[in-house]
Structure formats: structure tokens, C-alpha cells
Amino acid sequence: MRHDVRVRETTAGPATGGYAKGRIRREDIITAAVAVYGEAGYHGSSLREIAKRAGITHAGLLYYFPTKEALLAAVLERRDAEDAEREQLQAAPGVDVLRHFLALAEHNVRHPGIVDLYSRLAAEAVAEDHPAHDYFVRHYRAAREGVVGSFRALADRGELRPGVDPAAAALTFVALMDGLQVQWLTTPDEVDLVGSLRFYLGGLLTVPLG
Numbered sequence: 001m002r003h004d005v006r007v008r009e010t011t012a013g014p015a016t017g018g019y020a021k022g023r024i025r026r027e028d029i030i031t032a033a034v035a036v037y038g039e040a041g042y043h044g045s046s047l048r049e050i051a052k053r054a055g056i057t058h059a060g061l062l063y064y065f066p067t068k069e070a071l072l073a074a075v076l077e078r079r080d081a082e083d084a085e086r087e088q089l090q091a092a093p094g095v096d097v098l099r100h101f102l103a104l105a106e107h108n109v110r111h112p113g114i115v116d117l118y119s120r121l122a123a124e125a126v127a128e129d130h131p132a133h134d135y136f137v138r139h140y141r142a143a144r145e146g147v148v149g150s151f152r153a154l155a156d157r158g159e160l161r162p163g164v165d166p167a168a169a170a171l172t173f174v175a176l177m178d179g180l181q182v183q184w185l186t187t188p189d190e191v192d193l194v195g196s197l198r199f200y201l202g203g204l205l206t207v208p209l210g
Contacts, residue, residue, distance in 0.1 A: 026064050029054045033075050038117040042072060042124055069131040076135050093153035098201055105194045115181050143174045159207045169204055176200055
């Protein structure tokens, strides 16, 4: 950020403090955006409302996020980074990756707000002109590739049932995970999100999920 460059030209102490304050302010804005998007959706939200929630001026928000699209990208990037770090989704292909996806589903059940936001944005982003469209194209492609790599590794080790196509199984798993989330949000008392995913995976594997 330009502000950081100017501060660094003075002394090391203020630079460090200014950078830390800037990061905190940026995270506060993203947190406020998550709340507003969850309530009104992306198209129904405004940067002014997000700035109000974050406790800063509209101009102050624009300093960190010049456009609505830039803020949306930051919200989505934070979610991906948190999920990957918490559930170790970059583990070596195999049953551990599938276990991490189940752990992610368990986490989502405890945090319905972010699941609701994600589901709303995913639905809105079907339109090609939506600013998050390309993100979800990349997101779903990466998810499918990660899961299919694990199913192929399992097949090579004889841990995938005969006749199961890794690509079709991966596509179905990703679709099932997102589809179940929508049903669970609608009727949480009637849908066992994690149990349903375990049931699906259990029918494909020759080894226990643990």
C-alpha cells in the first residue's frame, strides 16, 4: 500500500506500527463485509454500509479497497486461506484429504453464518458478469482437481472400490458438499451434513475413514 511506503521512509518504529494498524483496519473491514454480505447479499450491499459497520468513513474504506469488487475478492480469499490452514487441505493426495474435507464440513456446521454467505455468493456468481464469477470457476475447479487426485491415489493403492471413476466421484462429492450445505441451511434439523458426506465416501472406499 502507498501508505506503508511513505511510512517506511521515516523510521522503523512507526513503519511497523503503521503497518500493523493498517492490517488490523483491513481485517475489520473484511469482517464487516462478511456480516453485510451475509444479510443483504453482494448486490444488496453497499460500501457505505460496510464502512459504517467497520466504524470508519467511506473514504477511509476506499483507501484500503478502492472498489466493491476488490473487497469481495478479499472476503473470498480470507475464507479460502482460513479453510486451507485450518483443515490442511493441501495434504498429500489420499484419504487424509477426504478426512480434512469432512473436518471442514464439521467446522461449517458450527459456523452457519459463513456458510450462508458462501452459498448466497455462489448462487449470485452463476451470472458471468458477477465479479465473483471467475473466483468460483477457479474455486470449483481446484476443489474437483484436489479431490480427484485423492481418488486416483486411492485407486492406485487399491483403496477405491472397483468400477468407481475418480473424476465422476470427485465431481459428485464437491456437488454433494455444496448442495447439502444449502439443504442444511434450509432445514438444519432434518439434514445431517457431515453424516451424509461420510455415507457417500464410505460407499466408495475399501478403507475406513476413521
